[in-house]
Amino acid sequence: MTASNRPANGAHKAAIRLENEVQILAAAERVFADFGFKGATTARIAEVANVPKANVHYYFATKEALYRRVIENVCSQWLEAAMTFENTTDPATILRGYIEAKMDLSRSTPYGSRVWAHEIVRGAKFSSDYISTTVKDWLDGRVRIIRRWIAEGKMDDVEPYSLMYMIFATTQHYADFSSQIEIFNGNQPLSDAQFAEAKENVVRIILRGVGLT
Amino acid sequence: MTASNRPANGAHKAAIRLENEVQILAAAERVFADFGFKGATTARIAEVANVPKANVHYYFATKEALYRRVIENVCSQWLEAAMTFENTTDPATILRGYIEAKMDLSRSTPYGSRVWAHEIVRGAKFSSDYISTTVKDWLDGRVRIIRRWIAEGKMDDVEPYSLMYMIFATTQHYADFSSQIEIFNGNQPLSDAQFAEAKENVVRIILRGVGLT
DNA sequence: TTTGAACCTGACCAAACGGTCAAGATAAAT
DNA sequence: ATTTATCTTGACCGTTTGGTCAGGTTCAAA
Numbered sequence: 001m002t003a004s005n006r007p008a009n010g011a012h013k014a015a016i017r018l019e020n021e022v023q024i025l026a027a028a029e030r031v032f033a034d035f036g037f038k039g040a041t042t043a044r045i046a047e048v049a050n051v052p053k054a055n056v057h058y059y060f061a062t063k064e065a066l067y068r069r070v071i072e073n074v075c076s077q078w079l080e081a082a083m084t085f086e087n088t089t090d091p092a093t094i095l096r097g098y099i100e101a102k103m104d105l106s107r108s109t110p111y112g113s114r115v116w117a118h119e120i121v122r123g124a125k126f127s128s129d130y131i132s133t134t135v136k137d138w139l140d141g142r143v144r145i146i147r148r149w150i151a152e153g154k155m156d157d158v159e160p161y162s163l164m165y166m167i168f169a170t171t172q173h174y175a176d177f178s179s180q181i182e183i184f185n186g187n188q189p190l191s192d193a194q195f196a197e198a199k200e201n202v203v204r205i206i207l208r209g210v211g212l213t
Numbered sequence: 214m215t216a217s218n219r220p221a222n223g224a225h226k227a228a229i230r231l232e233n234e235v236q237i238l239a240a241a242e243r244v245f246a247d248f249g250f251k252g253a254t255t256a257r258i259a260e261v262a263n264v265p266k267a268n269v270h271y272y273f274a275t276k277e278a279l280y281r282r283v284i285e286n287v288c289s290q291w292l293e294a295a296m297t298f299e300n301t302t303d304p305a306t307i308l309r310g311y312i313e314a315k316m317d318l319s320r321s322t323p324y325g326s327r328v329w330a331h332e333i334v335r336g337a338k339f340s341s342d343y344i345s346t347t348v349k350d351w352l353d354g355r356v357r358i359i360r361r362w363i364a365e366g367k368m369d370d371v372e373p374y375s376l377m378y379m380i381f382a383t384t385q386h387y388a389d390f391s392s393q394i395e396i397f398n399g400n401q402p403l404s405d406a407q408f409a410e411a412k413e414n415v416v417r418i419i420l421r422g423v424g425l426t
Numbered sequence: 427t428t429t430g431a432a433c434c435t436g437a438c439c440a441a442a443c444g445g446t447c448a449a450g451a452t453a454a455a456t
Numbered sequence: 457a458t459t460t461a462t463c464t465t466g467a468c469c470g471t472t473t474g475g476t477c478a479g480g481t482t483c484a485a486a
Binding site: 053 | 444445446447452455
């Protein structure tokens with residue numbers, strides 16, 4: 001663990017650790033998504049990650065510690081998707097960009113969203129600290145931006161929290177409830193074309209709904 | 214209690230059974246909502262229902278059977294809320310009525326919604342049969358009604374499934390993610406006034422979003 | 427009053443679980 | 457070459473869990 005100026009110094013061991021951690025975290029995300037915190041077993045996570053169970057506990061002391069790491073990874077991914085709010089174009093473009101980014105995340109990485117869903121439905125027992133600080137600050141910032149748009153007459157006078165909750169709920173629904181959507185779609189996952197249409201519909205209804213088209 | 218003031222015809226035994234079943238089902242709904250299928254324990258359900266654990270298994274053979282009953286109860290409640298679609302007034306009134314009924318259910322009985330959320334996020338393992346028959350038939354019926362409204366030029370040409378998913382997601386969000394909303398609201402549950410405002414905002418954004426105002 | 431069906435429950439069990447550990451294997455530092 | 461630190465893993469353990477069961481109680485029909 002010493003800082004070294006020799007490039008090859010301990011690089012192999014470090015690579016092993018990194019690769020194992022990544023592999024275990026990816027497996028944990030899938031298994032927690034499929035079974036929730038209590039339902040997921042370290043044995044199953046080890047099996048998916050293709051390592052012995054004892055090795056999971058070597059890299060992550062407890063199941064809870066592993067779970068917390070997964071939760072944090074998911075949330076930081078979402079906050080990145082919200083960078084569109086920093087742009088200085090018109091509200092319609094900004095909101096469209098955010099909704100589309102959120103929909104794309106539900107499509108590309110649904111597991112993380114489902115872990116988050118399990119966690120919140122269960123009462124946010126492990127993540128309430130994180131939500132009440134980092135996430136709340138972020139949300140309040142966006143709400144202020146929306147209030148400014150309303151004050152400037154650029155959009156309808158809607159309650160910004162209601163709007164943001166609608167965006168959260170609708171976009172994440174395509175990840176969290178994908179099994180239900182799949183059944184309604186004749187036991188077929190949404191095709192790329194179907195998903196693109198859904199995305200456009202979501203954007204259109206919300207933008208028009210707040211008077212932005 | 215003497216035989217004379219007891220109901221005739223074995224009604225007392227039937228009443229005992231009914232009351233115990235109701236009590237256990239109510240407790241199960243709460244516990245499943247808080248912990249999911251795997252995380253919930255029959256011991257905890259028995260404790261909340263105020264009966265010995267063995268009695269839970271006397272009335273419901275397995276934990277899975279109990280869970281299935283809870284799931285079905287929730288869903289049939291939702292289907293009832295959709296009776297508004299049978300009315301013969303204008304689309305705006307019908308949709309408003311449905312959204313409001315769904316929001317009210319999220320407010321009055323959030324536990325059932327959260328059990329459903331756990332179940333679907335986990336992959337609908339126990340409910341896929343029910344969804345692909347009863348629920349799908351119901352949904353397809355509403356979709357046909359919406360398509361007719363569109364054909365008659367009464368509302369915008371939006372994909373009806375996308376619209377219904379948005380209504381599902383947004384209304385159920387207020388039950389399923391209430392712990393998150395509570396944190397964003399300064400660690401206070403939404404007051405009646407706040408919830409009424411949220412409800413009105415949801416109705417307004419969606420109705421305007423599909424061209425119904 | 428008798429009889430049998432339905433209800434009740436403390437005590438129990440096999441299986442599954444998160445986590446531990448000792449002993450060995452591998453890589454890095456000296 | 458030797459030592460030291462990290463990585464690996466099968467075997468193991470105490471606890472929790474869903475479910476069982478025998479023996480008891482209550483109720484209502486005959």
